[in-house]
Amino acid sequence: MTRAVLLLFVSIFINGCYSFKGLTIDCNVTKTFSITPFVNNSGSAPPTLSQTFGELLRDKVLSETCMSSSTSEGDVQFSGEVFKYQVTSVAPSADETNVTNRLTIGIAVEYVNTKNEKENVTKRYEWFEEYDSDVVLLTIQDQLIITISDQILEKVFNDAFTNW
Numbered sequence: 001m002t003r004a005v006l007l008l009f010v011s012i013f014i015n016g017c018y019s020f021k022g023l024t025i026d027c028n029v030t031k032t033f034s035i036t037p038f039v040n041n042s043g044s045a046p047p048t049l050s051q052t053f054g055e056l057l058r059d060k061v062l063s064e065t066c067m068s069s070s071t072s073e074g075d076v077q078f079s080g081e082v083f084k085y086q087v088t089s090v091a092p093s094a095d096e097t098n099v100t101n102r103l104t105i106g107i108a109v110e111y112v113n114t115k116n117e118k119e120n121v122t123k124r125y126e127w128f129e130e131y132d133s134d135v136v137l138l139t140i141q142d143q144l145i146i147t148i149s150d151q152i153l154e155k156v157f158n159d160a161f162t163n164w
Contacts (some may be wrong), residue, residue: 034074045085
């Protein structure tokens with residue numbers, strides 16, 4: 001009896017009917033996704049930021065869902081823009097020099113589910129990371145972009161696929 005229950009449990013996971021992330025994707029209906037290249041409209045972001053974000057999004061959807069990537073219009077479609085790339089001073093010290101800087105990135109994402117239009121959403125996401133003002137941004141920029149993008153991607157992914 002225990003073996004039959006275990007086989008049933010494994011079968012459910014293999015067929016993609018359930019996951020520990022609480023995804024609401026029906027793999028029998030929603031099979032593909034596509035990403036239209038994101039546009040960089042921030043004015044100050046590195047030119048590769050929008051491409052980096054799109055690649056990270058593609059990798060996340062491929063690794064955490066049952067869908068495959070499509071070069072044409074997928075069952076699920078992502079598009080959007082980088083609308084903010086801003087460095088601000090955060091913590092001035094007593095002698096009024098900046099001790100900490102903050103890099104904020106904002107990305108607007110449009111999510112279209114051609115199989116269920118009720119799930120379509122356009123939303124703006126922002127996240128930031130702080131760094132020591134003694135550090136030259138260019139020396140840590142790539143790592144900050146990855147860290148911030150990962151946080152934004154988690155929010156985008158949850159909004160798109162968990163319906164929470």
